[in-house]
Amino acid sequence: MTSPAPKKLFIKTYGCQMNVYDSDRMADALASHGYVPTNELEGADLVVLNTCHIREKASEKVFSELGRLKELRDERRAAGEDMMIGVAGCVAQAEGEEIIRRSPAVDLVFGPQSYHRLPDLVTRALNGQVIDTEFPPEDKFEHLPAPKKEVTISRGLTAFLTVQEGCDKFCSFCVVPYTRGAEVSRPVSQVLAEARNLVEAGVKELTLLGQNVNAYHGLTESGRAMGLGELLYKLAEIPGLERLRYTTSHPRDMDDALIEAHRDLDKLMPYLHLPVQSGSDRILKAMNRRHDRDEYLRLIERIKAARPDLALSGDFIVGFPGETDEDFEATLAIIREAEYASAFSFKYSTRPGTPGAAMDNQVAEEVKTERLARLQALVTEQQRAFNRSCVGRTLPVLIERIGRQAGQVGGRSPYLQAVHLNGAVEMIGGVRQVEIIDVGPNSLVGRLVAQAAA
Ligand code: 5AD
Ligand code: SF4
Numbered sequence: 283m284t285s286p287a288p289k290k291l292f293i294k295t296y297g298c299q300m301n302v303y304d305s306d307r308m309a310d311a312l313a314s315h316g317y318v319p320t321n322e323l324e325g326a327d328l329v330v331l332n333t334c335h336i337r338e339k340a341s342e343k344v345f346s347e348l349g350r351l352k353e354l355r356d357e358r359r360a361a362g363e364d365m366m367i368g369v370a371g372c373v374a375q376a377e378g379e380e381i382i383r384r385s386p387a388v389d390l391v392f393g394p395q396s397y398h399r400l401p402d403l404v405t406r407a408l409n410g411q412v413i414d415t416e417f418p419p420e421d422k423f424e425h426l427p428a429p430k431k432e433v434t435i436s437r438g439l440t441a442f443l444t445v446q447e448g449c450d451k452f453c454s455f456c457v458v459p460y461t462r463g464a465e466v467s468r469p470v471s472q473v474l475a476e477a478r479n480l481v482e483a484g485v486k487e488l489t490l491l492g493q494n495v496n497a498y499h500g501l502t503e504s505g506r507a508m509g510l511g512e513l514l515y516k517l518a519e520i521p522g523l524e525r526l527r528y529t530t531s532h533p534r535d536m537d538d539a540l541i542e543a544h545r546d547l548d549k550l551m552p553y554l555h556l557p558v559q560s561g562s563d564r565i566l567k568a569m570n571r572r573h574d575r576d577e578y579l580r581l582i583e584r585i586k587a588a589r590p591d592l593a594l595s596g597d598f599i600v601g602f603p604g605e606t607d608e609d610f611e612a613t614l615a616i617i618r619e620a621e622y623a624s625a626f627s628f629k630y631s632t633r634p635g636t637p638g639a640a641m642d643n644q645v646a647e648e649v650k651t652e653r654l655a656r657l658q659a660l661v662t663e664q665q666r667a668f669n670r671s672c673v674g675r676t677l678p679v680l681i682e683r684i685g686r687q688a689g690q691v692g693g694r695s696p697y698l699q700a701v702h703l704n705g706a707v708e709m710i711g712g713v714r715q716v717e718i719i720d721v722g723p724n725s726l727v728g729r730l731v732a733q734a735a736a
Pocket of ligand 1: 336455457557628630
């Protein structure tokens with residue numbers, strides 16, 4: 283008996299790392315139904331766009347891509363073949379039926395809570411369009427298959443692990459509480475089991491993910507809620523796991539236990555993504571951030587007191603409704619004060635259904651463009667200064683791949699900087715002490731520090 287030829291699955295992932303993780307889970311869920319992932323759109327039997335709704339540009343991209351996919355499918359059908367088109371993720375959750383109305387070629391629309399039902403949804407879509415964007419009361423995490431290394435696309439030495447989803451913070455600009463729903467944490471035993479599984483499969487670095495990851499409060503077997511700090515101590519005990527990270531955090535949820543974890547755990551990388559969004563108290567209030575500028579700066583001082591080599595990364599929004607020149611200057615001032623090693627910055631984008639969209643003092647597009655350019659120039663300057671400050675330091679580097687030039691290998695510093703150095707393939711998978719000797723535009727150049735013989 284011969285088994286049927288495997289079907290090919292092409293997933294295009296937009297947006298944040300949680301979508302990268304979800305795309306892997308979709309591939310895992312479909313693997314048992316004969317789908318193998320492919321990096322080529324040509325010849326794919328099922329194409330899934332895993333979408334992002336955080337800003338308008340991100341969601342509009344999906345509709346132009348769907349136009350291209352429809353043409354491709356028309357060509358395939360003309361050649362006697364076929365292709366199924368699915369839309370997943372936050373645009374699917376937010377727009378639902380509207381997607382099929384705007385792009386009738388779509389066969390399947392499903393939200394972030396339905397990935398474990400994917401094989402069933404695909405089967406149903408063979409008989410007509412399917413929309414599944416409910417938030418079911420059941421725990422979607424319960425149903426996901428254990429990750430299988432051989433079928434995943436993005437995993438290697440580093441992996442993402444979603445520990446928490448959704449958000450209860452309701453920042454007034456943000457769609458996440460509406461698209462991803464209320465905050466849910468995965469039980470501790472599930473997280474630990476998945477982490478062990480990944481480490482056994484060769485993963486050396488784990489990044490814990492959640493829209494508001496430090497609000498984590500997963501239940502233990504005895505029914506006690508465990509915070510992210512304590513969870514990190516447990517994960518750090520896994521033999522063979524070298525590095526831990528987590529993203530994205532809210533300043534209000536940086537509790538003492540988490541700060542202590544930064545003090546105590548060598549495996550926890552000294553690099554923290556802690557968005558402040560604005561440096562103006564007036565705007566922070568309008569954003570419903572529930573912290574002010576001083577509280578944020580004092581918090582950073584406490585974290586750096588616990589872990590002096592910690593570097594910061596952040597997110598900023600320019601042109602939130604009502605933002606004056608003075609408010610914007612306050613944002614530049616907090617960037618100078620907090621000294622970010624890297625940052626992401628965005629023009630405010632009105633998201634339907636959020637309180638920000640209903641505010642009447644929207645900022646003109648040209649003003650946003652000009653402010654974003656000034657902010658990004660400052661951040662780039664700081665990032666370069668931070669990279670230069672690494673020259674002369676010896677940093678542990680996780681060696682991840684062979685380098686572009688012969689005899690070189692490449693890896694990442696604790697601060698996620700790309701580092702390349704002379705070295706052999708056998709070094710891949712290890713963490714080595716590397717002296718940073720130079721900076722390039724996008725990476726650091728290092729040299730292996732001779733290690734004393736054991
Ligand atoms: N407009 C612009 N940026 C936004 N972000 C979230 N919502 C919006 C919006 N409506 C940014 C925030 C957040 C990051 C993931 O995206 O900075 O931290
Ligand atoms: Fe959105 Fe983050 Fe605010 Fe939650 S904490 S509403 S995910 S910006």
